[in-house]
Amino acid sequence: MISFSLWDIVRNLAIGGALTLLLSLVAFVLGGAAGLLVLFARIGKWRVPRAMAQMHIELFQGTPLLLQLFTLFFGLSLFGLDMPAWLAAALGLTLFTSAFLAEIWRGCVEAVPKGQWEASACLAMSYGEQMRHVILPQAMRLAVAPTVGFAVQVVKGTAVTSIIGFAELTKTGSMIANATFQPFLVYSLVALAYFVLCYPLSHYAQSLERKLHAAR
Amino acid sequence: MPLVSTNRLHKFYGKNHVLRGIKLDVEEGEVVTIVGRSGSGKSTLLRTLNGLESIDDGVIEVDGARLDVDHADGDTLRALRQKIGMVFQQFNLFPHLSVGQNVMLAPQVVKKMTNAEREGIARDMLSRVGLAEKFDAFPDQLSGGQQQRVAIARALAMSPKVLLCDEITSALDPELVNEVLNVVRRLAAEGMTLIMVTHEMRFAREVSDKLVFMHEGRIHETGHPQEMFARPATPEFANFIGSLN
């Protein structure tokens, strides 16, 4: 039997943690970009893109992330599309993130008072000019805190990708736990690692929220 | 030819027939005040004039820009809105922009003015409302009266032909009302065409060339304010005056 020192455990978990971090970043950046497109479709004037955006949001908000990943990973392989776990994980989380961020941001756009639309319309500004110069700058301020808060959900959401075999933090942890017969120690370390990743983010989100309230 | 003219203006909110055939002509330089009971359609009328509310029938013409039921696309609306400024009860300044930026935004993005041009205009307009020194302040650092004066400067910076004012002192503390009315008084004296809704009846009588009494979506009575107050022609207007005291 191979024996694991504490250092071996930590080293392997660190690699898994790095993959978790990488997956979170990819999902957040790509999901954010896709979320922007979904947002503009959702709040725009054209009916078909609006309906499609709404469907996208409802589909990914209304089903468990786990099932979204299963569907991508196993469903597409039925059609002969063999997806590596990392790709299914990144794609699934990106879609998931885009739906949630689009909806969070839509709430922020709609929280900008109607008077701001009217005042800018009265100054003969076009829809695009109103959006760019009046509405979005105010919506972005409102969006910072909930967006950072959602980043925490993304980091924790990556754990689900362990089910399809992506060797991120949780998957690495369960493999080591099986090999070392020290599940309590290993899983405690895994939890600690998530905490180290998430705590600064949620702390930052809270302080942003406080600052925003103080500024009002 | 009148500067502003509407004909057969009709507006429904669902089944609620709010404007029932408004014909209103406003000459250049004229100050027109619209009065009437709550719900009589005063705000709706003002808001249809610059296309904030759609109309269901009729025509609006302002200095050659024309809007009717079949011609109310974005370009038509923007052409109309270039001729019309509007000031709201709730100021609606852009809170993320400084006072100067509030005034300069539309000259920049709509009129494509250069930096120097728009700053010159903004400083001129702010000194016209007595707030030249607030150029770099932010709206939340100003009193309500000052915010409303910035809103007036912001509208004036687009050189509108006519300015619409919907109860612009109603949200102000009583001691701040006069600083705003003084600005309006000065604009009137300088020959600005004004269409306003106000509950400040004494002010309306003093500055208006024409009073319009709205009742149930119609212009029920109109004329020179002094004469109308001295000799109301309809029982409804007499009643309205009576209810003021």
Ligand SMILES: Nc1ncnc2c1ncn2[C@@H]1O[C@H](COP(=O)(O)OP(=O)(O)OP(=O)(O)O)[C@@H](O)[C@H]1O
């Ligand atoms: N956005 C809206 N949707 C539906 N009904 C509306 C809307 N705005 C106004 N109305 C209705 O239209 C009628 C006229 O309203 P309007 O605001 O023009 O009255 P007003 O004369 O300005 O009253 P006030 O003195 O209270 O400001 C009222 O019956 C009002 O309930």
Ligand SMILES: [Mg+2]
């Ligand atoms: Mg009103």
